[in-house]
Amino acid sequence: MAQKTKGAAANGAGNKLPPEAFEYNDDVSTDTVEQIRAERGVDVSEKKWKLIDALGQVVPA
């Protein structure tokens, strides 16, 4: 765990990072993933979507 301790080198290259940088201490449940997929997900099986950058497997269209 790379939690900063006193005397340790500052992460963020000395930049003052915003609070958001610290607030993601949670897992994402499968249910919520399904929810966002339904609400905001893009159906890339539509012809208009062209894959321009990827490596290996992608979410099936």
Add this chain to the structure above:
Amino acid sequence: MLWGKLSQPKWTLSPPNLFDIVAGYYPESKPKAGTPAHRPCLITAVYQDTEGGTYACEVAFGTKSLKSHQRAGLDIIIANSTDIDAMGLHMATRFDLDMRNRVVMEWKNDNFQPWKGYNSPRIGALTLEYQKEYAWIMAKRGGV
């Protein structure tokens, strides 16, 4: 379509790159009151709308819940202080590479937002070493 483009911030006009780490809204299982927090997400694929010229990207979410033992070899776990700095993160972070947990979302400010003081949602990018690890993990997973 043009109006839609003008109402979006400038950063939406250029797509992120593969392996960029960006700040995106991703639902949490236990969200705090108010709007969902935006968390570091790893870009694992980029799509272009050939009609409208907009972009969409497949993302793997980042979490501070490392699960180092359970998820070693399955996820990208960045715990080394130097690597954390190099990738623009502040805390040790795990990117969940499960295909079922990845979502393709449009590259716009409904889904992605810059952290305060940043011009775009882009925080950093995986270093070459971790890009190789990604390729190795995905080959081993066989797309699972």
